[in-house]
Amino acid sequence: AQSVSQHNHHVILSEAASLELGCNYSYGGTVNLFWYVQYPGQHLQLLLKYFSGDPLVKGIKGFEAEFIKSKFSFNLRKPSVQWSDTAEYFCAVMSASSASKIIFGSGTRLSIRP
Amino acid sequence: GAVVSQHPSWVICKSGTSVKIECRSLDFQATTMFWYRQFPKQSLMLMATSNEGSKATYEQGVEKDKFLINHASLTLSTLTVTSAHPEDSSFYICSVEAGEAYEQYFGPGTRLTVT
Numbered sequence: 001a002q003s004v005s006q007h008n009h010h011v012i013l014s015e016a017a018s019l020e021l022g023c024n025y026s027y028g029g030t031v032n033l034f035w036y037v038q039y040p041g042q043h044l045q046l047l048l049k050y051f052s053g054d055p056l057v058k059g060i061k062g063f064e065a066e067f068i069k070s071k072f073s074f075n076l077r078k079p080s081v082q083w084s085d086t087a088e089y090f091c092a093v094m095s096a097s098s099a100s101k102i103i104f105g106s107g108t109r110l111s112i113r114p
Numbered sequence: 115g116a117v118v119s120q121h122p123s124w125v126i127c128k129s130g131t132s133v134k135i136e137c138r139s140l141d142f143q144a145t146t147m148f149w150y151r152q153f154p155k156q157s158l159m160l161m162a163t164s165n166e167g168s169k170a171t172y173e174q175g176v177e178k179d180k181f182l183i184n185h186a187s188l189t190l191s192t193l194t195v196t197s198a199h200p201e202d203s204s205f206y207i208c209s210v211e212a213g214e215a216y217e218q219y220f221g222p223g224t225r226l227t228v229t
Contacts (some may be wrong), residue, residue, distance in 0.1 A: 003226050036220075042220040042222070043118075043207070043220045043221060043223060044209075044220035045220075046179070046217065046218075046219075049217070060213070090157060090158070101160060102148075102160065102218065103158040103160070104158045104159075105157055106156060106157045107155075107156075110154075
């Protein structure tokens with residue numbers, strides 16, 4: 001069965017610090033990968049996604065993620081965080097063979113100190 | 115992207131009663147909608163896939179007779195929690211599959227508290 005692991009439950013950073021949130025998945029086949037963000041009091045929004053092609057994917061608000069197939073990883077990065085990046089971040093995976101069904105990781109809460 | 119609304123945003127009900135939650139796609143005709151459940155400080159768990167005009171597909175471990183899903187039109191799916199119990203208290207979120215392949219747009223969620 002597919003699963004997604006986010007090892008960082010809560011990350012606290014100061015503004016302008018660099019960010020990397022880990023995401024590992026377990027599935028042997030072809031996958032589609034996503035990062036979603038949930039700002040306080042708001043609904044889930046798509047940050048970025050990977051289907052195929054360049055493993056370095058750029059998303060909105062300066063975020064990017066790199067798909068490393070050999071490591072089953074899809075880590076999220078941002079070179080310089082802002083206070084407005086405070087939110088819950090979810091990594092998610094969908095197998096290409098079971099289209100549409102998304103499995104979410106447990107989420108990482110990011111708190112940015114102004 | 116698609117705009118998704120849910121109603122109500124929060125509801126409190128007594129144990130044993132039934133509660134209906136609506137999910138509407140405001141600007142997109144959705145043949146497929148999804149229902150998720152989110153426990154406090156936990157991730158979203160897919161409950162079922164709602165298909166317009168046909169029966170919903172439930173995930174393993176989700177009781178279809180307890181969580182009734184009706185997707186009667188291309189813009190509306192409903193989730194009815196029947197004979198609710200306190201353990202059904204949770205945050206229920208729906209999503210719509212729209213736009214580029216496999217992209218999902220999420221509603222704001224409905225917080226259900228069963229007393």
